[in-house]
Amino acid sequence: MKKSIDKSLEIKKVKPTAMRQLVLDILSKQDHAIGLPELEMQFAQADRTTLYRTLKTFVDKKVIHSIDDGTGTIKYAVCTDTCHCNPSELHVHFYCIKCGKTTCLTDIPIPDIQLPENYFAENINMVVKGLCDRCNRG
Amino acid sequence: MKKSIDKSLEIKKVKPTAMRQLVLDILSKQDHAIGLPELEMQFAQADRTTLYRTLKTFVDKKVIHSIDDGTGTIKYAVCTDTCHCNPSELHVHFYCIKCGKTTCLTDIPIPDIQLPENYFAENINMVVKGLCDRCNRG
DNA sequence: AATAAGTTTGCAACCCAGTTGCACAAATTA
DNA sequence: TAATTTGTGCAACTGGGTTGCAAACTTATT
Ligand SMILES: [Mn+2]
Ligand SMILES: [Mn+2]
Ligand SMILES: [Zn+2]
Ligand SMILES: [Zn+2]
Numbered sequence: 001m002k003k004s005i006d007k008s009l010e011i012k013k014v015k016p017t018a019m020r021q022l023v024l025d026i027l028s029k030q031d032h033a034i035g036l037p038e039l040e041m042q043f044a045q046a047d048r049t050t051l052y053r054t055l056k057t058f059v060d061k062k063v064i065h066s067i068d069d070g071t072g073t074i075k076y077a078v079c080t081d082t083c084h085c086n087p088s089e090l091h092v093h094f095y096c097i098k099c100g101k102t103t104c105l106t107d108i109p110i111p112d113i114q115l116p117e118n119y120f121a122e123n124i125n126m127v128v129k130g131l132c133d134r135c136n137r138g
Numbered sequence: 139m140k141k142s143i144d145k146s147l148e149i150k151k152v153k154p155t156a157m158r159q160l161v162l163d164i165l166s167k168q169d170h171a172i173g174l175p176e177l178e179m180q181f182a183q184a185d186r187t188t189l190y191r192t193l194k195t196f197v198d199k200k201v202i203h204s205i206d207d208g209t210g211t212i213k214y215a216v217c218t219d220t221c222h223c224n225p226s227e228l229h230v231h232f233y234c235i236k237c238g239k240t241t242c243l244t245d246i247p248i249p250d251i252q253l254p255e256n257y258f259a260e261n262i263n264m265v266v267k268g269l270c271d272r273c274n275r276g
Numbered sequence: 277a278a279t280a281a282g283t284t285t286g287c288a289a290c291c292c293a294g295t296t297g298c299a300c301a302a303a304t305t306a
Numbered sequence: 307t308a309a310t311t312t313g314t315g316c317a318a319c320t321g322g323g324t325t326g327c328a329a330a331c332t333t334a335t336t
Contacts, residue, residue: 047315070206070263092251111249113230118271125208126264133256185286
């Protein structure tokens with residue numbers, strides 16, 4: 001298996017089981033964020049529960065981050081090795097209503113907002129819905 | 139009281155049936171955004187489908203707006219009479235992980251972000267997750 | 277008024293992503 | 307080795323959302 005996969009798991013302190021290596025490898029190859037059902041389909045035969053728990057472990061250990069794009073299916077994408085998923089590190093996500101793909105706009109940090117007095121932000125989910133560059137011509 | 143309900147429906151061009159008046163009245167009285175299941179519970183006996191379709195009509199006609207707060211249950215809150223739900227009119231929402239309430243931060247507009255070339259934004263969902271002022275002391 | 281057409285409502289059945297319980301397998305520790 | 311912890315697989319369940327269809331109601335036409 002890939003060196004970088006094991007390295008990532010090691011950095012985030014996740015035991016590199018065969019299943020986890022496989023899942024992270026698949027997630028790393030995606031050009032867009034995918035959900036549990038889509039992940040399931042990339043296996044000839046795989047158990048939903050195991051994949052589900054693998055994703056959960058990954059999110060807990062910040063190997064990947066989850067994106068609620070409003071479609072009813074939570075999407076996932078890999079984090080950088082240095083990511084701690086703090087509000088200040090988060091980026092904007094984009095959901096294209098034509099091709100249905102959810103993508104990380106890694107270059108666009110979520111703007112800092114001034115919450116009302118005494119509010120505490122632990123996490124922020126910002127999803128822009130519209131047309132991606134591929135779908136927005138013709 | 140009932141006057142303003144009918145007025146709102148009229149402005150948004152929704153026929154004021156008994157059901158719709160009732161639902162909008164309930165929604166107007168909330169101090170936080172509520173979902174279909176919670177709405178259903180506010181009736182002694184009510185049909186989920188009718189409430190579901192009422193909410194859908196309201197969203198379509200921009201009487202209310204929907205909020206995906208990441209809990210798996212879409213929440214709804216009334217729009218202002220002048221709201222057209224354009225990206226520039228949208229505000230930030232807050233989900234409190236302690237009291238579980240989702241609220242409109244109507245005073246905090248969603249910051250304008252610079253999308254990559256050729257991207258088109260139709261809608262934006264921005265939800266801050268954390269502790270609300272009530273829950274963030276003690 | 278009577279009829280026809282369109283709209284709204286109610287019931288039942290369904291979909292599907294997510295989740296839990298439990299038993300078995302594999303890895304780790306004593 | 308034996309005991310303990312951790313990971314995996316199967317099945318069954320949950321719950322919010324959604325659809326199909328028929329009855330009730332409203333509006334338009336004759
Ligand atoms: Mn991302
Ligand atoms: Mn709102
Ligand atoms: Zn697209
Ligand atoms: Zn709270």
